[in-house]
Amino acid sequence: MICPRCDTDKVELLTKSPVGNAWEMYICNTCTYSWRSTETPDKTDPKRYNAKFKIKPESIPNMLVIPPVPPLKA
Amino acid sequence: MKDIQVPSGKTGSTKAYHDLRSFLVTLEAEGQLVRIKDEVDPEEIGAAGRASANLKNGPAVLFEKVKGYANPVVTNVHGSWANHALMMGMDKDTPVKEQFLELSRRWDMYPVGPKRVTNAPVNENTVTENINIFDIISLYRINTYDSGCFLSKACIVSADPEDPTSYGKTNLGTYRMQVKGKDKLGIQALPFHDIGIQLSKAEALNKPVPIAICLGCDPITTFMASTPIRYDQSEYDYVGALNNGVPMEITKSATLGLEIPAGCEICIEGYIEPRVRECEGPFGEFPGSYSGARLQAVVKITAISYRANPVFENLYLGIPWSEIDYLMALNTSVPLYKMLKDTFPEVQAVNAMYTHGIGVIVSTKVRFGGFGKAVAMRLLTTPHGMAYNKIIIVVDEYVDPFNLEQVMWAMTTRVDPDKDVSIIKNCPGMPLDPSSNPPGMHNKLIIDATTPKAPEIVSRETELLTPPAGTAKWEEIISQLVKAARK
Numbered sequence A: 001m002i003c004p005r006c007d008t009d010k011v012e013l014l015t016k017s018p019v020g021n022a023w024e025m026y027i028c029n030t031c032t033y034s035w036r037s038t039e040t041p042d043k044t045d046p047k048r049y050n051a052k053f054k055i056k057p058e059s060i061p062n063m064l065v066i067p068p069v070p071p072l073k074a
Numbered sequence B: 001m002k003d004i005q006v007p008s009g010k011t012g013s014t015k016a017y018h019d020l021r022s023f024l025v026t027l028e029a030e031g032q033l034v035r036i037k038d039e040v041d042p043e044e045i046g047a048a049g050r051a052s053a054n055l056k057n058g059p060a061v062l063f064e065k066v067k068g069y070a071n072p073v074v075t076n077v078h079g080s081w082a083n084h085a086l087m088m089g090m091d092k093d094t095p096v097k098e099q100f101l102e103l104s105r106r107w108d109m110y111p112v113g114p115k116r117v118t119n120a121p122v123n124e125n126t127v128t129e130n131i132n133i134f135d136i137i138s139l140y141r142i143n144t145y146d147s148g149c150f151l152s153k154a155c156i157v158s159a160d161p162e163d164p165t166s167y168g169k170t171n172l173g174t175y176r177m178q179v180k181g182k183d184k185l186g187i188q189a190l191p192f193h194d195i196g197i198q199l200s201k202a203e204a205l206n207k208p209v210p211i212a213i214c215l216g217c218d219p220i221t222t223f224m225a226s227t228p229i230r231y232d233q234s235e236y237d238y239v240g241a242l243n244n245g246v247p248m249e250i251t252k253s254a255t256l257g258l259e260i261p262a263g264c265e266i267c268i269e270g271y272i273e274p275r276v277r278e279c280e281g282p283f284g285e286f287p288g289s290y291s292g293a294r295l296q297a298v299v300k301i302t303a304i305s306y307r308a309n310p311v312f313e314n315l316y317l318g319i320p321w322s323e324i325d326y327l328m329a330l331n332t333s334v335p336l337y338k339m340l341k342d343t344f345p346e347v348q349a350v351n352a353m354y355t356h357g358i359g360v361i362v363s364t365k366v367r368f369g370g371f372g373k374a375v376a377m378r379l380l381t382t383p384h385g386m387a388y389n390k391i392i393i394v395v396d397e398y399v400d401p402f403n404l405e406q407v408m409w410a411m412t413t414r415v416d417p418d419k420d421v422s423i424i425k426n427c428p429g430m431p432l433d434p435s436s437n438p439p440g441m442h443n444k445l446i447i448d449a450t451t452p453k454a455p456e457i458v459s460r461e462t463e464l465l466t467p468p469a470g471t472a473k474w475e476e477i478i479s480q481l482v483k484a485a486r487k
């Protein structure tokens, strides 16, 4: 399975629905995007995911850090 | 909610709620809560929150059955002025300015210490192994391009890592949380928020921050969790004050012993992991646009406690106005008013309801020329105002800052753009404001819409119109006739 947002294949099952077999949720271990199997294709299909919200995996380490990590005290 | 009886006695009298459920009963009795009995898809809940906030005096919406989940969800609990008034035990038709004045009066009762209770219902069930947050909480995506399910209305109790059970060092705040695993969350802790101060201290020592994430609290506790107060002040002592002197009930969390709101539906305990950052967001935020994706802190869940049939309370936020704008309206206005009033008793009221105080209207008496501008600059040096306030309009004492028609009147008839408009460059700002450039910096705008006073050059005297004699009498006659005609 491919992450709809960052197109990597590091995707795993997050959970099955607690009641019945209603849906599964998946999560991407690269960009932490998660989605439910019953959501519309603009949230679940890598080809249909809004290009403005796509993430390139290589951009993640350069994202703004909030809050900044302070220096360690000895 | 089947186990709850509608309280007897007159609703609308001053009343303090100790949990969410008793407030939902009042809302329903007042016609300010609707139930959706049919099963809904989880992702419909966000749309219903948007829809209810679009209505005048929109109700809270309780979803009894959410597809694939065991437990109910409620949204838009604070999402109208009627619900806001009922939260304070006031009549649901109470005008906004009256609600402001009442909150302002109760604010001065601070501190009202809490009552410690044992056997809180939230501690009836505790899971510490094989934790799966989805088993207990009916989670859903709020806005289309949110990066996952978010907790948008959690009351987060965070403790001093050195002294986790200390009452005085406990903070209560609302910070957005992204669900990232069965026992893992992301948290947005901004440096100027209290939790940011705690996290920074703990991370310098490489220590985790113990936290308890409380969902479905009584309405004043949730209100207080998003109220800006000083770092050394206690939110719990303010809850007692805002409940008109009725002490808040608190209890120890099940495994970490943090002092938490006793009435909450669900309490998630865990730790903010020190020195860890991970991709979080975007999330549809209160300025009506998505935040970017950022590297943010991570929470490891170690226990979840809950009442029987826990109700998950969450809020929709979108283009204003939505529930969050009602929640953060007067709880931003009153503390800013108190801070201003402390140095300038001339200040009459503060309306900081626009996007958590990015826009503020101050009404003040003017003692001499330039006074209005000075009051605005004081606002920009308050702890909340420093980062959030960007556009400040100052009006005369007879202009009601909650009445936008009157504010526009003041702007159109008092402002000389050449001398009354000032821009103050390169100040702290709110990074979620998309006009903040770079994120975290603001240029500030002050519009002094007060009437000129000496030694400022007063080119023409302004003689205000007053209502003709008999206006009050005619108001009474006409409204009686209208009432009779509508019968």
Ligand SMILES: [Zn+2]
Pocket (backbone or CB within 6 Å): A003, A004, A005, A006, A007, A008, A028, A029, A030, A031, A032, A033
């Ligand atoms: Zn991904």
